[in-house]
Amino acid sequence: MPTIFSHALLPLAAGVALGRRRIAPPLALAGAFLAAAPDLDVIGFRFGLGYASAWGHRGFSHSLAFAAAAAGLLALSWRPARSIGAFVFLFLCMASHPLLDMLTDGGQGVALFWPVDKTRLFSDWQPIRVSPIGARFFTARGLETVRSELMLIWLPALILSVACYAWRHMRARS
Structure with missing residues (x-):
């Protein structure tokens, strides 16, 4: 898995790239939390859950279904997240976690399509x-x-967010 810092970086960089009007800072922070949250599943090790278990590390909490459910619960319970755009942003933030994990060179893969398919997946790259x-x-x-x-992760995210920020501000001046 990438570090928790890199998981959280992507939503924050997206917030900068898209701007405050599209992604308010509290929504970007919520996205950063959701992007890092799937790794809370490591607590399962303390309770004897094996890595390969569907409930273990990189299991259900790393699935697209879990990302949709978490984003949906947040959208239902938090007013700033009660729009389709906010829901989609939060879902993508949480879904970015297993997608990044699939790009790592270790572990047992990600249960991306749980509960439909419990296969652990890695990217070819x-x-x-x-x-x-x-x-x-x-x-x-x-x-x-x-x-x-x-x-x-960090350098490309920084370059992209700064470039988008600069482009937005150049367009606003013209």
């Missing part, structure tokens, strides 16, 4: 180093992960 879980993050392996994410 896996350029991102998988992040160590827990204290092992603070090792040379964790540093490798951060390095790969800076080049493959």
Whole structure:
């Protein structure tokens, strides 16, 4: 899995790229939380859930169905999320998590289509180093992960969000 920081970055970068009128800062922050939230499933390790279980790490919480349900619950319970656009943004934020995880070079894949299909999936292209879980993050392996994410996630997100921001402001001046 990419680090929790990289998962949260994408919705924040999208908020900058699309602008406050389309994505209000509180909605971008909610998107960042939803994008990182699927990894809360690691708590299952403490309760004896195996990695390969549908309820384990990268299982149901990494599915598109779970992303839709979480975005829907937030849209029903939080006024700023009560529009189709906000729902779609929140769904995409949470769905970005398993899609990024599929690009990593470790783990057992992602149950993207759970509950219809419990198969764990990876992308054919896996350029991102998988992040160590827990204290092992603070090792040379964790540093490798951060390095790969800076080049493959952070830099492209920064370039795209700054370019969109600049384009929006140039258009507003003309």
